[in-house]
Amino acid sequence: MIVKSFRQTLYKNRILLLMLVPAMLHIIVFSYLPMGGIILAFKRFQYQSGIFQSPWVGLENFNYFFVSGQAWEVTRNTVLYNLAFIIIIPAIQILLAIILSELGGKYFKKITQSVMFLPFFISWVIVGSIAYNVFNFEYGLLNNILTMFGAEPVNMYGEPGAWKYLILFFKLWKELGYGMIIYLAAIVSIDKEMYEAGKMDGANIFQRIRYIMIPQIMPMVMIMFLLQVGQIFRGDFGLFYQLIGNNGALLAQTDIIDTFVFRSLLHSSEVGMAAAAGLYQSVMCFITIMLVNYIVKRVKSDYALF
Numbered sequence: 001m002i003v004k005s006f007r008q009t010l011y012k013n014r015i016l017l018l019m020l021v022p023a024m025l026h027i028i029v030f031s032y033l034p035m036g037g038i039i040l041a042f043k044r045f046q047y048q049s050g051i052f053q054s055p056w057v058g059l060e061n062f063n064y065f066f067v068s069g070q071a072w073e074v075t076r077n078t079v080l081y082n083l084a085f086i087i088i089i090p091a092i093q094i095l096l097a098i099i100l101s102e103l104g105g106k107y108f109k110k111i112t113q114s115v116m117f118l119p120f121f122i123s124w125v126i127v128g129s130i131a132y133n134v135f136n137f138e139y140g141l142l143n144n145i146l147t148m149f150g151a152e153p154v155n156m157y158g159e160p161g162a163w164k165y166l167i168l169f170f171k172l173w174k175e176l177g178y179g180m181i182i183y184l185a186a187i188v189s190i191d192k193e194m195y196e197a198g199k200m201d202g203a204n205i206f207q208r209i210r211y212i213m214i215p216q217i218m219p220m221v222m223i224m225f226l227l228q229v230g231q232i233f234r235g236d237f238g239l240f241y242q243l244i245g246n247n248g249a250l251l252a253q254t255d256i257i258d259t260f261v262f263r264s265l266l267h268s269s270e271v272g273m274a275a276a277a278g279l280y281q282s283v284m285c286f287i288t289i290m291l292v293n294y295i296v297k298r299v300k301s302d303y304a305l306f
Helices: 002-012 014-042 060-067 071-102 106-121 124-135 141-148 160-188 192-200 205-229 237-244 257-268 271-299
Strands: none
Touching (some): 002 014, 014 060, 014 271, 060 271, 071 106, 071 160, 106 160, 124 141, 124 160, 237 257, 257 271
16 A cells, blocks of 8 residues: 555656756766775775775874864865854854845846856856956055055965955855845745734834744755755855965965865875865865754754754
């Protein structure tokens, strides 16, 4: 009886299930099949032997990463930058989404959304070129303006402290419009009758935002937060490598796990070490998302992912 009911359900929803096939294939090919490569983290990879015939070295690849003395530094940088991205950027995105939702003028809102969304499609390579042309010591726009007013030029590519804020700025500039549209869509989906009821009860615009709008979009906010927390040990490689590159003067403040592994792979060609660092990131991300989701579930179960 159960089997018959299951078959009937499959037949009834056959069109919807067929629409899922491309997404399922994508996940299987690009997410599940590559998991077999985890074994590389415990082997000294040799091209002539292949993955499965390469010699087993146990935890030697992990030892290389941690004994290098930079494991703590790059992990700290990765986590701190991601914490800044998770806290600051969504807060500004939500604020702008609320402001834009309250503004009048249909065409003004459309133009504003398009202008703010445009940087999302710009490659980090282009962003890195823009940054270099602005902050270059010899002919950059910033130093040209400073010397025009009689001030001394600044070597931005020799000032590690400044890049903590510049990286956050470029990340915000590029992703502001994308996140804002997600939260704006959540705001637009709120039942208008709730606002009307608030007005009839005498609530002003700030009270309606606080007691109606924000609670209604909070599930979306928490979903986005948890998804980002799940990647807290993974850095945005394009952002950091295209803006910083191999500038040794800035690495103490800007080096993350991804860029460290990439440079190590270029210098040593140790594929096993890169796989070990990737496995380390995945395990730490898994532990973090499970812990944070558990806390969220205990506080407010409706906001948890699972």
